[in-house]
Amino acid sequence: MNIDQFRKRFEDETTCRQFIESVLWRHGRYCPHCHCSKSYALSGDSVRAGLYECAQCKGQFTVTVKTPMHSTKLPLWKWLLAMYYIINSSKGVSSVFLGKWVGISQKSAWKLGHAIKKMMDPGMELVPALQGIVELDEKYIGGKPRYEQGVKHKRGRGTEKQ
Ligand SMILES: [Zn+2]
Known part of the structure; x- marks a missing residue:
């Protein structure tokens, strides 16, 4: 992807957020607080886009919660x-x-x-x-995979990360 394609691909924050969601939640959305896979999108004028509420712990989250992206004020x-x-x-x-x-x-x-x-x-x-x-060689971006009993997640080249 060249820089023009990059700008077109990620033209606004919504697109960026949706892209990050598609990477971090490629196996399905889950709550970063309790790892429950049932949650609902919140909507309404006063609600920020991309905000979800967990069905189990009632915690609210966006895709960047508990990632390094959350703590910065950078778009x-x-x-x-x-x-x-x-x-x-x-x-x-x-x-x-x-x-x-x-x-x-x-x-x-x-x-x-x-x-x-x-x-x-x-x-x-x-x-x-x-x-x-x-300095980096090949990289695979994504959070730690969800814990699943009996499943060992591969690292490096064997990973399913994108
Ligand atoms: Zn939860």
Whole structure:
């Protein structure tokens, strides 16, 4: 995908959110609080788009709850754009350039790159931060798979993550 196609594909926040939902909930939507798979979309003028309520714990959530995307004030398209740059650069992207391209400070870009790396491989959380440089080979993006009894989720090339 080139940058023009990217802009067309992710033209607004709704599209970005729906895309992230399709990746993180590809096996079905589930509550991040209790992992229940029954939930309802909330609607109404005062309700933010993409908000769901769990049928079991009554907790409310969006697709970004309990992901690194939730705690930042960055719009989702900036997250996706940063992922786009990181994925498309074989040598890694410095936080200086990432900040310039995404339109955020170098400090924010550093955090962003780090968070993206974390989302790409949960096992990487333990690896000490690479100073300002994000280097990646092949990546599979998505949250930790839901726990299912007797099912072992494969990592790396065997994964079903996108
Ligand atoms: Zn719940």
